[in-house]
Amino acid sequence: MTSRTALAAESTDTTPRPSSSWTGWGQWLALATMTLDHLTRYIVPEPWGLDWVGSSLGRIAFPLFAAMVAWHGLFNTRNPLRYARRILVIGLVAQWPFMMMPRASDALLFNVCFTLAAGLAWGAWLRELLARYREGGLALHWLALGLATSLTMWYLLGGWVEYGHNGLALLPLLMLAMHHLNRAGNPIAGRLAAAAVAVPVLVVAGQMNVTDMAKSFTVATCLAALWLAAGAHRLAPTVPLAMPRRLWLAWYPGHFALIALWLWLTGGLG
Template sequence: MIAPASHWTDWAKWLALLTMTLDHLARFILTPSGHDAAFWLMATLGRLAFPLFAGMIAWHALFDTTRPLRYMARLLFLALLAQVPFMLLIDTGGIIRLNVCTTLTLGLMVGWAGKQLVTPDLTLRARTLAIALGFIGLTLGYALDAHIEYGLDGGLLIPALMGAYALLTQGRRLEGLLMSLPVLWLTMRLNEAPLSTASAVLATLALLGIAARAGHGVPRLARGARLPPWLWRSFYPAHLWLLFGLVLSLEALT
């Protein structure tokens, strides 16, 4: 069996950040009236972003990270940094909303717990920690379903992808195909508009196709073209703060 390769994520990071930025420009800067074509194109392309983020986190949690708790803590820290501009930018309708990094953190907790629990010869301490984290992740996801971006379905996409990845990269195609069905079902529940749903499903199918080849077959991105780690990790909160500043500037001019 060929060891899974992670270099495809170098391409996915650029695509995820680009499509997320287009989506947020459409949501926070443009309005459908007067910008119909640009708005719908940017918003539709933006639906690629969440499956890509979830897919990369699931892949790294399964094959790369040696410090999953640190990974969760970093995601939670980014959620805290981004929460203020997120709440200032969106129309909450009077409901407290938590940004997407919260959703990803809860999904990672459940996914990592599942990975640990199927690991042979797990120590009692590790098993207890996995059960506790999984229970907390599921409980919070259920309780905060209406308050986090993409809801509980978005969080569950990460453990579902981890299960599909594990089977597909091992060459267990039939089982991997069966596990891909809940992945696609969850993806389809993330959006209401048909074009947005199709965009998200397309991204998820690409992730599953990459997993079927264990991450191989994707050309390597030149080292100089890869996102620096500091930019990748800080982009989400930083771009929300910049967008909030832009919104204030535009309001001052009108």
């Protein structure tokens, strides 16, 4: 849970909270690109030649989900850990049908909701740790120990979740960059510093895929999210048709269950 010192620091922050209108569009785009990726990967016959979809449009989904989770965890909730737990519940429901998907390896892998939940919890915990240190409530050696412990957990967990170490690191890096870009203001020095903090996001995004096409779509998605944090959020109109909450919560486990059912009926799981 976010510490009282961190909440007190937020309460005295005069930076206006950015508009989240863009996330209404982001929800539809994230579900559409994720579904296209999974349909072309598991359902569409290989001779159809649609594997390019997963290497292009399909690479938008994860960084977009990560950007929305980081945004809400940073700007729209006072309890990021509770938000992370809600994501984790979705992941637990989706894990069984997710494990039924055909894979190149039989190794146990936890779905992307575990990556998002762990990354958000890590980012929130690091923010709390740094806030306590700045307020004088945490000694430097305890800060160093906390950072070392979190990096150890990141290293150990990275082999068990989708998108691995890069996926876990993307959430806290996005939170850090979005925070500074939103607070940069007009002085050129502040803008340059915020831009420098955003560079690691793009570096990690570029490491998440193999092909140049996949890398470009992932990096471009992260770049768009950073642009929104820098002020472009003001340009986004409200989405005409808001995503129904139940649909948003049920789509990830539900679409995996339907794909698993289709594969079972057609013999694809045999």
